[in-house]
Amino acid sequence: MPATAVGRDARARRADQGGGDYARRVPAASPSPGSDPAGEPPPAGGAWPDARLHVVTGKGGTGKTTVAAALALALARGGRRVLLCEVEDRQGIARLFDTGPLPYTERKVAVAPGGRGDVYALAVEPRAALMEYLEIFYKLGRAGRVLEKIGAVDFATTIAPGLRDVLLTGKVYEAVKRRERGAPVFDAVVLDAPPTGRITRFLNVNSEVAGIAKVGPVRNQADSIMEVLRSPRTVVHLVTLLEEMPVQETIDAVAELADVGLPVGAVVVNQVHDEVLARGALQAAGRGGLDPDEVRTGLKAARVGRGGEPPATLVDALLTEASQHSERVALQRRERSELAELERPMVELPLLPAGVDLGGLYELAEQMCAQGLA
Amino acid sequence: MSPARGNGTGRGNGAGRGRTGRTESSAPPLDVDSLIDDPGTRIVVCCGSGGVGKTTTAAALAVRAAERGRRVVVLTIDPARRLAQAMGLSELDNTPRPVPAVDNASGGSLDAMMLDMKRTFDELVESAAAPEKAEQILANPFYQALSSSFSGTQEYMAMEKLAQLRQDAEAGRQPWDLVVVDTPPSRSALDFLDAPQRLSSFLDGRFIRILLAPAKAGGRAYLRVFSAVAGGVAGLMTRLLGAQVLTDLQTFVAAMDTIFGGFRQRAEATYAMLQAPGTTFLVVAAPDPDSLREASYFVERLEADAMPLRGLVLNRVARSDGGSLSSTRSTSAAEELEENGEHPLTAALLRLHADRMTRVEQDRALARRFRAAHPDVPVATITARATDVHALGELRSIADELAAG
Numbered sequence A: 001m002p003a004t005a006v007g008r009d010a011r012a013r014r015a016d017q018g019g020g021d022y023a024r025r026v027p028a029a030s031p032s033p034g035s036d037p038a039g040e041p042p043p044a045g046g047a048w049p050d051a052r053l054h055v056v057t058g059k060g061g062t063g064k065t066t067v068a069a070a071l072a073l074a075l076a077r078g079g080r081r082v083l084l085c086e087v088e089d090r091q092g093i094a095r096l097f098d099t100g101p102l103p104y105t106e107r108k109v110a111v112a113p114g115g116r117g118d119v120y121a122l123a124v125e126p127r128a129a130l131m132e133y134l135e136i137f138y139k140l141g142r143a144g145r146v147l148e149k150i151g152a153v154d155f156a157t158t159i160a161p162g163l164r165d166v167l168l169t170g171k172v173y174e175a176v177k178r179r180e181r182g183a184p185v186f187d188a189v190v191l192d193a194p195p196t197g198r199i200t201r202f203l204n205v206n207s208e209v210a211g212i213a214k215v216g217p218v219r220n221q222a223d224s225i226m227e228v229l230r231s232p233r234t235v236v237h238l239v240t241l242l243e244e245m246p247v248q249e250t251i252d253a254v255a256e257l258a259d260v261g262l263p264v265g266a267v268v269v270n271q272v273h274d275e276v277l278a279r280g281a282l283q284a285a286g287r288g289g290l291d292p293d294e295v296r297t298g299l300k301a302a303r304v305g306r307g308g309e310p311p312a313t314l315v316d317a318l319l320t321e322a323s324q325h326s327e328r329v330a331l332q333r334r335e336r337s338e339l340a341e342l343e344r345p346m347v348e349l350p351l352l353p354a355g356v357d358l359g360g361l362y363e364l365a366e367q368m369c370a371q372g373l374a
Numbered sequence B: 001m002s003p004a005r006g007n008g009t010g011r012g013n014g015a016g017r018g019r020t021g022r023t024e025s026s027a028p029p030l031d032v033d034s035l036i037d038d039p040g041t042r043i044v045v046c047c048g049s050g051g052v053g054k055t056t057t058a059a060a061l062a063v064r065a066a067e068r069g070r071r072v073v074v075l076t077i078d079p080a081r082r083l084a085q086a087m088g089l090s091e092l093d094n095t096p097r098p099v100p101a102v103d104n105a106s107g108g109s110l111d112a113m114m115l116d117m118k119r120t121f122d123e124l125v126e127s128a129a130a131p132e133k134a135e136q137i138l139a140n141p142f143y144q145a146l147s148s149s150f151s152g153t154q155e156y157m158a159m160e161k162l163a164q165l166r167q168d169a170e171a172g173r174q175p176w177d178l179v180v181v182d183t184p185p186s187r188s189a190l191d192f193l194d195a196p197q198r199l200s201s202f203l204d205g206r207f208i209r210i211l212l213a214p215a216k217a218g219g220r221a222y223l224r225v226f227s228a229v230a231g232g233v234a235g236l237m238t239r240l241l242g243a244q245v246l247t248d249l250q251t252f253v254a255a256m257d258t259i260f261g262g263f264r265q266r267a268e269a270t271y272a273m274l275q276a277p278g279t280t281f282l283v284v285a286a287p288d289p290d291s292l293r294e295a296s297y298f299v300e301r302l303e304a305d306a307m308p309l310r311g312l313v314l315n316r317v318a319r320s321d322g323g324s325l326s327s328t329r330s331t332s333a334a335e336e337l338e339e340n341g342e343h344p345l346t347a348a349l350l351r352l353h354a355d356r357m358t359r360v361e362q363d364r365a366l367a368r369r370f371r372a373a374h375p376d377v378p379v380a381t382i383t384a385r386a387t388d389v390h391a392l393g394e395l396r397s398i399a400d401e402l403a404a405g
Helices: A005-016 A064-076 A092-096 A126-138 A142-149 A152-158 A163-177 A196-203 A205-211 A217-229 A244-259 A279-287 A292-301 A312-340 A358-370 B032-037 B054-067 B081-086 B117-128 B131-139 B141-149 B153-170 B191-203 B206-212 B221-241 B244-259 B263-275 B289-304 B327-340 B344-373 B392-404
Strands: A053-058 A081-086 A107-111 A118-123 A188-192 A234-240 A264-272 A346-350 B043-047 B071-076 B109-114 B178-182 B279-285 B309-317 B379-383
Touching (some): A053 A064, A053 A264, A064 A081, A064 A107, A064 A118, A064 A188, A064 A234, A064 A264, A064 A358, A081 A163, A092 A118, A126 A152, A126 A163, A142 A152, A152 A163, A152 B206, A163 A188, A163 A196, A196 A205, A196 A244, A205 A217, A234 A244, A244 A312, A264 A312, A279 A312, A292 A312, A292 B327, A292 B344, A312 A346, A312 B344, B043 B054, B043 B263, B054 B081, B054 B178, B054 B309, B054 B392, B117 B141, B117 B153, B141 B153, B141 B244, B153 B191, B153 B263, B221 B244, B263 B279, B279 B289, B289 B309, B289 B344, B309 B344, B327 B344, B344 B379, B379 B392
Parallel strands (some): A053 A234, A081 A118, A234 A264, A264 A346, B043 B178, B043 B279, B071 B109, B309 B379
């Protein structure tokens, strides 16, 4: 798929529909994706109409949690119900949505842009997941608490190879599959997953538990999870910045995921600096070739500086900042062309100078919709 | 990440505890040169949450110390390939290698290495067990999980490697008189301090002891109960995972018990080393609320554990020489030019400057909050750079800034 096709398609599609107002959607029950005849509103998932589980990974510091949260908002648009999960015990979602720490139950944290659609959040915790699992399948009752007391639960969730990840992905899998009155409870599940360095091992639960569970229910559970993860119902998005390290990690992760048959979705480029200068000025700025007199005249016209006389230091500062901007833009372009070679759909999110607050999340969600990610 | 956020976790925010009214001037600047020039400084630990530039800071500091005459080894955890190349090494591995590009006119030197956690753990096993037994352990699936993915292993192995480097230096096997360490990219900066304890208490834990010797536990009534439970657990595990797993687990636990009988003592000795004179901590943070919140926890923790904190390095701080023109004023000037349709270049530069000043103002506010909460902690700042570190010269310039406070 060419790198920008998704964005263009989606923009065109949305323009046809007059703003993408999906009428008459019933919460908790989405029509089966892919079956919409031409002219009907598009199903959830943008470029991935069949996807029910969106896994979001990225190098530490690239804004993976922010992107996952914005994606959940975007997917919830038009009256859908979306679950946003985190698995690393960081309470990053609670912080973004300005709520208290999330308990081990789904809790509504936000309303979709436009007012229709809900985002629920859940912090998946391995010990609680294990207790729940044992309770459902083995009806342990008080014996479960004894297991916890002697440290068996701790043991199982920290050291038994892969068990922790089976428990975490298993809970997410359960949310994807959960149905009520004949319809899925969640139209989509977004997983704020571990960083790129660990994502393949985390998702490849099957081979992870191979060391300890060759047969038995844990093995079967891992097999069922794997089946969903490898199907078109799942898509793994990678978040990166236009910087060397994150781009390199993204390229490595795409190869690793593909190797084990996990479906790679979009590359989400976060915190892109706008190219403020016109091409010619950008090149000149990089060479230190901008005309200080022109800038000084401009500043005078804008009445900057005491007595209408802009200080020379300010002119120099603006020129320095322009030159740094051109360096940054050059870096961005280099890294962007590296990413383009992956031939994955690319979505670009702007750097928000004032930082990401709740309003910023909605802004990013809008961008995602406009570029066809959701 | 706006500064207005960051108090939603319930863990509290350091700046909100009432010590207001103090400003930048309260703490002395961080004097890095007197720290690295002091021959009594033997270990510098750079810690902080993930993605704040700990590795680069550690490398810059190590280069500066070496060029000022110290014989330095720097232990990095997960360096960018570029950083290794910047130091003139094609790659970094578990063995310290000399960095040739460092200026040794003052009699100093620099060796650099990267922690290979699995290799370090394997070597620990190989040094503690007979070859045949070691091989058996290395092949055990539980050992493999422990050595490659247990959440505290990397931190523990970083500590272990640090202890080894110090021992090599003290025994005269290596010329080093200063070890600079980077810490693992944990989700929380505190993991580094807690991991050894977690690992050792885990291996010394009750469940392991029960698995190890269910028969021995027969004497006391409550232990009998646990023993029965352990039997139940064993049964459950067999049902859940298959029979082989229990054999593997018992082999693993027995082996760990003989080899790491003194795991806890070992962890405690390493911890004590961090409290000993000669060790110093630098907390590295980026100017965002999450990272500074972690830095605050770390500062408080170091104080509580009597560990010597030297100061905070605030990395990637936005800076402008045109500070006289605020973000708001710059935006309105740009708007004025745009409305009149004149001076498009200047208008664009004013837009750029407005964005820059927004970040500068925000970073300044965050730094002020941290200082208000921790008025005694010296702070040094490093300016945000447009591109990654590619050459030793850039490490030097980062170190220069660090030394300037």
